[in-house]
Amino acid sequence: MTVELETANNHGGGEAVTALELLQREKECGSITTFSSQLDRALKGGLPVGKVTEICGAPGVGKTQLCLQLSVDVQVPLSFGGLEGQVIFMDTEGSFVLQRVGDVAAAVVRHFSLVAEDGEQKDAMQTFDMESILSNIFLVRCHDYVELLAELHLLPDFLRDQPRVRLLVIDSVAFPFRQQLDDLSLRTRLLQGLAQQLVSIATRHNIAVVITNQMTTRLQDSQSHLVPALGEIWGHASTTRILLQWEGSRQVAAIVKSPCCMDTAVQYHITSEGFRDVNQPENSDQPEIPLTERRSL
Amino acid sequence: MVPLQEGMCPGLDGDLLRSLLAADIRTVEDLVSSDLEDVSRKCSVSYKALFSIRRVLLAQHTAFPVSGADLYEELLSSTAIISTGNPSLDKLLDSGLYTGEITELSGGPGSGKSQVCFGVAVHVSLQLKQSVIYVDTTGGLTASRLLEMLQSETSDGDEQMEALQRIHVFRLFDAYSLRDCLSALRRGGLLQASGGGSVKAVIVDSVSAVISPLLGGKQNEGMSLMIQAAVALKTMAKDFSVAVLVTNHVTRGGGGGVQPGLGASWSHIPRTRILLERVDRAPSGCSSTLRSATLIKSSRQPCHIKEEFDLQRQSRSVRSSSGKRKRDEADS
Numbered sequence: 001m002t003v004e005l006e007t008a009n010n011h012g013g014g015e016a017v018t019a020l021e022l023l024q025r026e027k028e029c030g031s032i033t034t035f036s037s038q039l040d041r042a043l044k045g046g047l048p049v050g051k052v053t054e055i056c057g058a059p060g061v062g063k064t065q066l067c068l069q070l071s072v073d074v075q076v077p078l079s080f081g082g083l084e085g086q087v088i089f090m091d092t093e094g095s096f097v098l099q100r101v102g103d104v105a106a107a108v109v110r111h112f113s114l115v116a117e118d119g120e121q122k123d124a125m126q127t128f129d130m131e132s133i134l135s136n137i138f139l140v141r142c143h144d145y146v147e148l149l150a151e152l153h154l155l156p157d158f159l160r161d162q163p164r165v166r167l168l169v170i171d172s173v174a175f176p177f178r179q180q181l182d183d184l185s186l187r188t189r190l191l192q193g194l195a196q197q198l199v200s201i202a203t204r205h206n207i208a209v210v211i212t213n214q215m216t217t218r219l220q221d222s223q224s225h226l227v228p229a230l231g232e233i234w235g236h237a238s239t240t241r242i243l244l245q246w247e248g249s250r251q252v253a254a255i256v257k258s259p260c261c262m263d264t265a266v267q268y269h270i271t272s273e274g275f276r277d278v279n280q281p282e283n284s285d286q287p288e289i290p291l292t293e294r295r296s297l
Numbered sequence: 298m299v300p301l302q303e304g305m306c307p308g309l310d311g312d313l314l315r316s317l318l319a320a321d322i323r324t325v326e327d328l329v330s331s332d333l334e335d336v337s338r339k340c341s342v343s344y345k346a347l348f349s350i351r352r353v354l355l356a357q358h359t360a361f362p363v364s365g366a367d368l369y370e371e372l373l374s375s376t377a378i379i380s381t382g383n384p385s386l387d388k389l390l391d392s393g394l395y396t397g398e399i400t401e402l403s404g405g406p407g408s409g410k411s412q413v414c415f416g417v418a419v420h421v422s423l424q425l426k427q428s429v430i431y432v433d434t435t436g437g438l439t440a441s442r443l444l445e446m447l448q449s450e451t452s453d454g455d456e457q458m459e460a461l462q463r464i465h466v467f468r469l470f471d472a473y474s475l476r477d478c479l480s481a482l483r484r485g486g487l488l489q490a491s492g493g494g495s496v497k498a499v500i501v502d503s504v505s506a507v508i509s510p511l512l513g514g515k516q517n518e519g520m521s522l523m524i525q526a527a528v529a530l531k532t533m534a535k536d537f538s539v540a541v542l543v544t545n546h547v548t549r550g551g552g553g554g555v556q557p558g559l560g561a562s563w564s565h566i567p568r569t570r571i572l573l574e575r576v577d578r579a580p581s582g583c584s585s586t587l588r589s590a591t592l593i594k595s596s597r598q599p600c601h602i603k604e605e606f607d608l609q610r611q612s613r614s615v616r617s618s619s620g621k622r623k624r625d626e627a628d629s
Binding site for chain 1: 405406407411415418430431435436437438440442443444445458461462463464465467468470471490503505506507509510512513514546547548549553558585586
C-alpha cells in the first residue's frame with residue numbers, strides 16, 4: 001500500500017528536507033548586523049533571518065533604538081554584505097519617531113560612504129541614501145490587539161506582493177496584550193496562536209521577525225525578580241531571546257536563549273548615531289550623548 | 298472512534314467518503330456495524346466494493362489476542378534501546394530511549410529541550426548510522442548547530458555531510474498539518490520520507506506549541522487533534538519499531554511548582570517523562586550551561602531521581618586528555 005506524502009505536503013507546506021539542505025539554505029539566508037560588533041559576534045553574525053528573535057527590557061533601556069537600528073541595517077546593500085531588504089515596522093506604542101530613524105540612517109550612510117572601496121560598492125552608495133532608506137520602511141500603526149492580529153493575518157498576502165521584505169519588527173507585542181485583555185487564559189491562547197503565525201511567516205517567507213517585550217516583577221521565595229512579561233508560555237515563542245538590562249550605569253545585552261549561541265552578555269550604549277559598542281574606535285571622534293541627556297523612548 | 302479518512306484503504310476515495318458522510322457514517326465503527334445493503338443503496342455504491350472495504354478496515358483496526366509468551370518474544374526481538382548521546386540522561390532513562398514507546402521532555406524556555414533533541418538526532422544519525430525524522434513546529438532547528446555538534450564528534454567532513462543527510466526535517470506550524478503529517482507517516486510514509494533508509498527515531502519539537510492554542514475556552518477541536526496526533530505517534534512507534542521523543546512546555550501549578558503542560562489527558566500518552574530545569578548556582582548575572590533532569594514518570598525506574606548535566610559537553614566521546622573541551626576550540 002503506497003501512501004503519497006503529498007497529503008502531508010499540501011497541508012501547510014510540510015515537506016521533508018534533509019538537514020544538509022537546511023544548512024545550505026541557512027548559509028544563503030544571512031543575518032542582520034546590529035552595528036555592535038560584540039553583539040554580532042555573540043550572535044554569530046547578527047540577528048538570524050528566518051527565525052523569531054525577542055528583545056526584552058525595562059523601559060528606556062534601548063529596545064526601540066535597537067529595532068530602529070535593525071530597520072536601517074537590513075537595507076545595507078548586497079555589495080557591503082548586507083541584505084538590501086525592506087522592513088515592516090508594526091508600532092503598537094507610538095514609539096516610532098521619524099527624526100530618530102533619520103539620524104540613525106544618516107549615520108549608517110556616512111559609515112558606508114567612508115568604507116566604500118571598489119566600483120560596485122561606490123555604485124551601491126549612489127542609491128543608498130536617507131530617502132531610499134526611509135522609503136523602504138513600511139510603518140503600520142496598531143492601536144489594540146485586534147488590529148495587531150488582523151494585520152498579521154493579512155501579512156502573507158502583502159508579503160507575496162513585496163518579496164523584498166527581510167525584516168518584520170513588532171514593537172511591542174506586550175503593550176496591547178497587557179492593557180486590554182483581562183482574561184488570562186484567552187490571552188495565553190491568543191499569544192500562542194500569534195507565536196505560531198510569526199514562526200510560520202519567518203520560515204515560509206524567509207524573514208527575520210523581531211518582537212519586543214516588556215518586563216514584569218515575579219515574587220519568588222519572598223524575593224522579587226524582573227522577568228519578561230506575558231508569562232512562561234510566551235517564553236517558548238521566540239527562538240532567540242535577548243535581554244537588555246542596566247547593570248549599575250552600564251547597559252548590557254544578554255543572550256538568554258538561543259539554539260546555537262552560548263549565553264553571553266555584552267555591553268552596549270546608545271549614541272546619537274544609534275546602537276553601538278562601548279569604546280568603538282570609529283566613533284571616538286563623534287560626540288556621545290551622556291547618559292543623563294539620553295533621548296527617552 | 299477512528300474517523301474515516303481518504304486513502305485509509307484502497308477503494309475509499311474522496312467521492313465514496315463524501316457519500317458515506319452524507320449518509321451519516323463518519324467513523325470506522327459506523328461503517329463496520331452498519332447494514333451494507335442499506336448503505337450501498339443509499340450511497341449508490343456496489344455492495345462488493347463496500348464489503349471489501351469493510352474487510353480491510355476490520356483487519357486494520359481489530360485487536361487480535363496474543364499470548365504473553367509471544368508478546369515477550371516479540372518484545373525481545375523488536376525492541377532496541379537507543380542512547381541519547383548524553384550519559385546522564387541515559388542513566389535516567391534506564392540506558393536510553395526505548396523503541397515502541399513515547400518519551401517526553403518538558404521544560405521552561407531555555408531549559409535545553411531542543412538541544413537534547415539535537416543531541417539525540419546527531420547521535421542516532423552519526424553513531425548508529427540510522428535515519429531520523431525531525432518534526433519542527435517552533436522554528437528552533439538550526440542546521441548550523443547540528444553541524445557544530447557533529448564537528449565535535451568527528452572531524453571527517455564526509456561523515457558529517459552523510460549524517461546531516463540522514464536527518465529529515467518536517468517544518469509544520471499548526472495542529473492540522475501535524476496530525477496529517479503524522480498520519481501519513483504512520484500509514485507507511487516513514488520509509489518514503491527517509492528515502493529508503495531505516496528510521497530509528499522520530500522527534501517532535503514541540504507538540505505543545507501547536508496543540509495548546511486549541512485547548513481551553515469554548516473550543517472542541519483541541520483535545521481531539523491532540524489525541525489523534527498521539528495515536529498516530531503510538532502506532533508509528535509500535536509498528537515501525539522507532540523511538541519517539543516529544544517536547545512539551547511547562548505551566549506553573551498551584552503550589553508554585555512547575556508541571557508539564559497539555560493537561561491530564563496528555564499525561565497518559567508518554568511512557569516516560571523528564572522535566573528539564575536550569576541550575577542557577579552562580580549569582581543571576583553569570584550564565585550557566587548546567588541543566589538538571591528529573592524523572593517524573595517511568596515504568597522502569599523510581600520517580601523523582603535527578604541528574605545534572607552540562608549542555609556544552611553532552612557527548613560521550615572525550616577528545617582531549619583533560620576531558621574538558623572549550624567550545625571555541627571545537628569550532629573549525
